[in-house]
Amino acid sequence: xxxxxxxxxxxxSDGFWWACDRAGYKCxxxxxxxxxxxxxxxxxxEIIVVDNRHTxxxxxxxxxxxxxxxxxxxxxxxxxxxxxQYIENPNVTACYNELIxxxxxxxxxxxxxxxxxxxxxxxxxxxxxxxxxxxxHVIQYVNPAFEHMMGYHKGELVGKELTELPKSDKNKADLLxxxxxxxxxxxxxxxxxxxxxKAGDSxxxxxxxxxxxxxxxxxxxxxxxxxxxxxxxxxxxNMHSEDKYMEENSQSDSQSLRHKDRRKGSIDVRSITSRxxxxxxxxxxxxxxxxxxxxxIEAPITKVINIINAAQENSPxxxxxxxxxxxxxxxxxxxxxxxxxxxxxxPHTNNLVGGLMTDGLRRxxxxxxxxxxxxxxxxxxxxxxxxxxxxxIEEEPDLQQNSSxxxxxxxxxxxxxxxxxxLEDEESWDFNIFELETRxxxxxxxxxxxxxxxxxxxxxxxxxxxxTLRSWLQLIETNYHASNSYHNSTHAADVLHAxxxxxxxxxxxxxxxxxxxxxxxxxxxVHDVDHPGRTNSFLCNAGSELAVLYNDTAVLESHxxxxxxxxxxGDDKCNIFKNIERNQFRTLRQAIIDMVLATEMTKxxxxxxxxxxxxxxPMTSIEETSSNSECSDGERPSSIKNPIEDRLLIKRMLIKxxxxxxxxxxxxxxxxxxxxxxEEYFAQTDEEKRQGLPVVMPVFDRNTxxxxxxxxxxxxxxxxxxxxxxxxxxxxxxxxxxxxENYKYWKSLDECKYRGLRPPPDS
Numbered sequence: 001x002x003x004x005x006x007x008x009x010x011x012x013s014d015g016f017w018w019a020c021d022r023a024g025y026k027c028x029x030x031x032x033x034x035x036x037x038x039x040x041x042x043x044x045x046e047i048i049v050v051d052n053r054h055t056x057x058x059x060x061x062x063x064x065x066x067x068x069x070x071x072x073x074x075x076x077x078x079x080x081x082x083x084x085q086y087i088e089n090p091n092v093t094a095c096y097n098e099l100i101x102x103x104x105x106x107x108x109x110x111x112x113x114x115x116x117x118x119x120x121x122x123x124x125x126x127x128x129x130x131x132x133x134x135x136x137h138v139i140q141y142v143n144p145a146f147e148h149m150m151g152y153h154k155g156e157l158v159g160k161e162l163t164e165l166p167k168s169d170k171n172k173a174d175l176l177x178x179x180x181x182x183x184x185x186x187x188x189x190x191x192x193x194x195x196x197x198k199a200g201d202s203x204x205x206x207x208x209x210x211x212x213x214x215x216x217x218x219x220x221x222x223x224x225x226x227x228x229x230x231x232x233x234x235x236x237x238n239m240h241s242e243d244k245y246m247e248e249n250s251q252s253d254s255q256s257l258r259h260k261d262r263r264k265g266s267i268d269v270r271s272i273t274s275r276x277x278x279x280x281x282x283x284x285x286x287x288x289x290x291x292x293x294x295x296x297i298e299a300p301i302t303k304v305i306n307i308i309n310a311a312q313e314n315s316p317x318x319x320x321x322x323x324x325x326x327x328x329x330x331x332x333x334x335x336x337x338x339x340x341x342x343x344x345x346x347p348h349t350n351n352l353v354g355g356l357m358t359d360g361l362r363r364x365x366x367x368x369x370x371x372x373x374x375x376x377x378x379x380x381x382x383x384x385x386x387x388x389x390x391x392x393i394e395e396e397p398d399l400q401q402n403s404s405x406x407x408x409x410x411x412x413x414x415x416x417x418x419x420x421x422x423l424e425d426e427e428s429w430d431f432n433i434f435e436l437e438t439r440x441x442x443x444x445x446x447x448x449x450x451x452x453x454x455x456x457x458x459x460x461x462x463x464x465x466x467x468t469l470r471s472w473l474q475l476i477e478t479n480y481h482a483s484n485s486y487h488n489s490t491h492a493a494d495v496l497h498a499x500x501x502x503x504x505x506x507x508x509x510x511x512x513x514x515x516x517x518x519x520x521x522x523x524x525x526v527h528d529v530d531h532p533g534r535t536n537s538f539l540c541n542a543g544s545e546l547a548v549l550y551n552d553t554a555v556l557e558s559h560x561x562x563x564x565x566x567x568x569x570g571d572d573k574c575n576i577f578k579n580i581e582r583n584q585f586r587t588l589r590q591a592i593i594d595m596v597l598a599t600e601m602t603k604x605x606x607x608x609x610x611x612x613x614x615x616x617x618p619m620t621s622i623e624e625t626s627s628n629s630e631c632s633d634g635e636r637p638s639s640i641k642n643p644i645e646d647r648l649l650i651k652r653m654l655i656k657x658x659x660x661x662x663x664x665x666x667x668x669x670x671x672x673x674x675x676x677x678x679e680e681y682f683a684q685t686d687e688e689k690r691q692g693l694p695v696v697m698p699v700f701d702r703n704t705x706x707x708x709x710x711x712x713x714x715x716x717x718x719x720x721x722x723x724x725x726x727x728x729x730x731x732x733x734x735x736x737x738x739x740x741e742n743y744k745y746w747k748s749l750d751e752c753k754y755r756g757l758r759p760p761p762d763s
Contacts, residue, residue, distance in 0.1 A: 002099065003045040004029045005036045007054060011090035016049055019095035023103075046107045047099065053088060129205075129226040135219050137162045149228065151198035168194035168202040179209065183222060186211050192229065204229040305330060352697060352713050356535070356601040415447060423451050429501055429734050430666050437490045444493040445477040445525065446470070452500045453521055461518050463579040472574040475567055479529050485683075486676040487531035492524070494673075498658035499524040505730045511650055515584070519591035523655055526564035527596045531556060534684050536600075537696040541688075554600045561596040565589065591651065598652035599659045601718075608722050611653045614646060616725050650729075657726045663711070663719050663742050664735040670742045675757045678707050707757055708749040715743050 002025045006013040013029065020027035028043065030036035040048070086098055123130055129146035133139050139157045147154055157165075171194050182189040193207045206227045214220030308327055312320045415423070419439050425431050426448065436444040450470060453459070459469055480489035499520050502508050512520075532539075536555045539547045550558045568575055577585050598607055662673035681700035688695045699705055719739065727736050749759065 001026045001045040002047045005050040015090040015095040018092045131224040166196045168196045170194040433494045445489040448493045449473040464576045475574045484533040485679040495658045496524040523592045523595035557600045561593045595655045706755040708746040711746045
């Protein structure tokens, strides 16, 4: 907050007022010393600007309890409590720059100093052991968790060099040298380390050491965060509970006798169960199975299996054997995942499907897995290369350098003419998203989002202003990684465009309500926010923090959904949900989360098969029974009265098709998208090799990969059946035509043994 102390309003006070408004600072104006003091005691402003030009109104130095007015230097002002003198200049930009310098200088430093007590309180309460040393490895701080773990008192450690403490002989001989070499370069080290406690025992720790850069750009401190590995927990617990055990020994003796009796009884029950001589065990098992079959709460699959079991009893041998095979298939956990016939037949399909349909650890051999503790993002110096529409390989443009050339729109009516002209064609399936990317300097999501979300009445539904929607779109787009060749805001804008296109189709529109439409548009906008340009399998293999957080399950999709709501709720100016009723918000939130999670490829076949069985087939039956009406495709019923479960399947299918609709775009756009996704996979393979991680998709080696083969496999395995089902529901002949043309294009390249995106120029 800023306090302006000016005896009267003039151009200078106005300059600072408007500068505060531009910077987003809250501002108060005081006209007298008394009101200034009252304001300050109430608000405790971080920046105070006092007018010292006209002493007849009040004395600025006296206001800060300084009476020396003879000296002409700034020293009296500094002594009085001022730390900066501003020469009169009413220019708003000059005032703005002055305020910004104050914020980034003294104000932020004061914030950090004020937070010190809170930081140390957090360290004292932290359950992880924290050790801070200076650049010479002299211990300057340890928290209580560290004392508890190591058995030392803080006074025994502070001021000592790490070399003075006893070392464990379980570490590799060169481990300390490796750690020192790493952290002296300013890099974080993370790994397993054995430490020796004061009592002499060696314990295994998960250690992360982070260098802290200080004055002069040099390393001034090292922060070590240490956690016990799981096999030490019991040892530490026993060590600290030994005295308590001794005190309660007499009580535990009597309790242990009771435990032994109970344990003996348990053993007897198991041993009796294992004996079959009198047949009692068989009868008990039979009655248990009977109870299971008569359970009142049954899963649908249990009912199906029970029906088949009943049918087997009076069936011929051949039928019973066939039903046995059916039961064997039903009992598998992967009911919706097709199996490749022979893996060696098509390595491209095998690699692509394996990379997209799995997450978690990738197998290296028949009995060995690799797991790395760290995941390092691609170095900033490694600029991804991507293929432009004209086929040239280019470095990605710098978003920060170009962003100033295009003003941020205040409202939809203020969109620049050359962008507005392009957006007029937005409802066409052949809309050129890459042209929009170029005209908006890689901010297509903001402009396309404003157009589409306004058309669909999202502001009216959410009861939010267009300004809030614009701020939200800007926030979401900022959190897409422009450095990704594929998973960036252009992809998000493309998915939003496809989603809007599908929502305008009669049957889709008639099957969903307004909340479903709004949820679909928001889900499309945020579905890949903060995507790191790597697959789920890569993150799981690398042991990334996200993979650990989400237990190796739908890692990225869970992160996209969670972050979208965190960002939205974190800033009131961007919170598009702040004005809707709570129950409606919860329903909308659940719909958005469900759609974002549906984009995870491991559930691809489950979603498609459920859609076919629950939507397509019943719809076909209805159409066949009404075929006597001889209505054309354009006249077929636009909607079915869909229950909630069916609407859920439709929304999942909608966003899945929008997410991977690239092969259904025109050939020109399809080829560009193929180049971008291939480059992202190439970069992942490069990084996997550098880090010694399992290579998730070996065919995506930039030196050997055939892009046409990979596209053919993707279309054959994922796209054709899905879009056939979606077309049968939504009536999308143009998409099916483009899909056939693209498939023919990739086939022609493959037959000529070309591995690139396009035929060589001389062909």
